[in-house]
Amino acid sequence: MNLTAGEISAIMPLVIPALGACLLPIAALDSDRDTVKWIRAAMFFIALFALTGGFFYLTRLWASGAQPSFGALHMDRLAQFGGIFVLVTASLAVLQLWDHLHQEGWVKGETLSLLLFSVTGMILFAATANLVLLFLALELLSLPLYALTATIRTRERAMEGGMKYFLTGAVASACFLMGSVLLYGATGSLDLTVIGARLGAGAVDPIALAGAALLLLGLLFKMSVVPFHQWTPDVYDAAPHPISGFMSVATKGVAVLALMRVMAVGMPAVGVPMRSALAVLAVLSLVLGNLAALAQTSVKRMLAYSSISHAGYLLLGFVAGTPAAYAGILFYLLAYLAMNMGAFGLLSALGLVGDEVGFDQLKGLGWKRPGLGIAVSLCLFSLAGLPPMAGFYGKYMIFKELILTGHVSLAVVGVLASLVSVYYYLGIPVALFMGKPSRQAEREAAERPAVLAPLAGATVLICGFLVLVLGLMPGTVLDGFARRAAEETVRLMP
């Protein structure tokens, strides 16, 4: 089989992480006690090399402006955006994992390998409009995540979380598949573009409508939108911190990108009635996510519920459904990448690897690690949507489009929800800087050797810096990156 240069460049971003994923278990096989240190370092190097390799390949592709495709695989702007997004997230997660290696010793070759397989699946997920390929990618990205959730085998709730994720995820995948089948039955095609054209603008076939709804259900599950959110807190709680961060950002991100493709390309006709359903789900996510987050005492469960509410904000962008709103969603995703990886990174950076990290355990730590404290505070202010951080502009773009399209009441719900979120997000800076550690916590800290997690700390600093830069210069990123990626999708809209 002869591949043209264009076809090769379309599949390269997938090949690089996949190759890395295949190499890693080999490196892990020979884990002799004496050489184990070197082998681990080599594994991390391979993983990082595969991720950065893919990243540089994609950025070059982006800079060249080429949008190669290979069969049903379209490495267009949106896919390139998705690839870069996933690879950056995964790189940050791998850097954070490095420190867990010293802390717990559970990071085996499989972990990194599974992570890279999942990354491959995610890139594919963002790069295709074919329903079979989409399903394939969905499984490729999900199956490693189920295993990754249960990675810490000594932890009871790890098994429980992994199983819970697997069972619910399987149902969602089945729904996705059933939806594809119904759409195929109604239109006779698996390609979203063709499906969109055949459905036309007229009255929608009920079978097609049911198919579309089931398809969306699969995606909304991955985004953890209410009422498909039940797994989120348990799974984030069960997984190691960097994996939780990776799942919350990358999985949600690619699900949003796929939803964008489906809404804009596949079902413009179905999309309009679907929007009111999305609006209801968005409001539910905002209300439930925020209210439940208020009641949490565990940092990770708080972040999990807050990620449900962020899914709500992202959905609001779909309700607006204008090109600018799509650009806003993409910008929001970039901001979310920085701020959420920073927030989860804090836990790794402080070496808090116990079963449950409560707010109490953070008390007074900001003064011990001021740089880290400031950086993570920036990330949390951004999550809360306070200017001049990146998160504010993400919300700004989405609310602006909502208002311009006449959904003022939804925008009001959105801002009120973010007001509620300020309270629980500030809980972390409050604990870091305003709390005094309890006697018991001080004793425990004295007993435990001071864990230094330089790489995880560095990722938090990077995230804090990104949050500020994206916030102070939103125009550059918005114009150069998010808007162009969104326009490619929107260009396909009839």
Added chain:
Amino acid sequence: MITAWIDSHLLSFIVFAPMLWGLALLPLSRSQASLAKLLGLLGACGILVVAAIQLLHLPADAMGQVYAERFPWFTAVGIPVDYHLAVDGLNLWLVLLTAFLVPVTLLGTWNSIKERPGTAVALFLMLETGMLGALVAQDLLLFYLFWEAMLLPMYFLIGIWGGDERQYAATKFILFTLSGSLLWLVALLYLGGKAGSFAPGVMAMAVAGMPAGVQSTLFLAFALAFAIKVPLFPLHTWLPDAHTQAPTGGSVLLAGVLLKLGSYGFLRFALPMFPDAAARFALLLAALSAVAIVYGALVAMAQTDIKKLVAYSSVSHMGFIMLGIASMTVIGTQGAMLQMLNHGISTGALFLLVGMLYDRAHTRRIADFGGVALKMPIFTTFFLLVTLSSIGLPLTNGFAGEFLILNGTYGSGFAWGRALACVATLGVLLSAVYMLWMVKRVFWGPANAGEDSGTARLQDDLNPREIAVMLPIVVLIFWMGLHPQTFLAQSERQVAQALAVSRAPRPPAPAFPGLALAAEVKP
């Protein structure tokens, strides 16, 4: 070359230099706290000197925007946002007040903050950037950004260095302020979308073409955000908590500048942009202001804690400012302008003095004191002077401001004007009652003989540093009382212009022989 660059970016320099200086001091703040404090103070003084020298050179007739800086900031999708800073008659003196209060605060609370003083100084400088930026921002979204950016340093100042209930107070402060400003953001985006710009002038034109109901809703969204900041009754409940829990310096800047931004927002944005809606709601605003005046005064009277008393007196005084603005007359608004400065100076000074007392006695309960005058005569002198200015004794600054406000309200031509002016005058009376009663209980009488009383713990009178802080304040109190025209000249035309936009029926300014000012005002 550098001077030329600074000249063309003067405002950016004044606004951002404090923050950059504060950030630069952060690494020093742990190991070299006293050096960081000293450098922070010098930086703040430097900003004051630059601002005073440059801004007071304003050409007398150029009352429009001076030192304007404007370039498109981000125009990504949809509405362009400008980076537009300028000084004009409305914000000139508030900018100078801010630049003055920050070094005064730093010097006045030199030894009050014991833990991590260097970090606190850095936060004060960052707060200064937020306040100055909000004052000179001419683009509404930029204003919004500075407005929100102000919250975080103050939040940390209260939350880290505050009293026992600091976390509660800090959280309440930020949630209250945000609840107003987020709804305001929705209105801002709606209006920005309709107008295609965040420039107030362009937005005002868009507003003019809207139905009355929409105008009213938008105005209320703006007014809510500003009223919470002022704070106007009944949205004031965060203020006493924030004030009592905040460290002295935080209270000074909160009362001195942050609250002013609420009334400044009404004056600069809400009234000129929504003239019709403003006229419709003027009565409501004025009535709430009058209630705030009396209510704040009555509650202040019942306080047992000196700082809380001053905090409630703030509610009352800010009510005067809002009453002047709501009167929609040039005299009343000019009075509000002056009163903003007065309140910044007098209440700021009161908080400083209460802080000095607290540092010595470690209590603020009125009942713990008595006979302080015997032990601290210099302190008592200053406290009495500032008290008299706060009450509004003629010849002090408070009198000129309150007088103009009452005059403007009385002459506003509406039936309610006179009634409200009468109610507000009652507030003047009450302020004398609660302040003087407090002075009587704390300073006069025999020394509180209790073993553990506050008076017993007082050792030294004011030291030279504290006297040096209070002297310029006293000079300002009398200057503003004797010659208010210095501080009113620049804003006159601007205020008249802001009101001229309003199409509300305005009566002719009542002739007023007593003050030269009245003769010059030609609305």
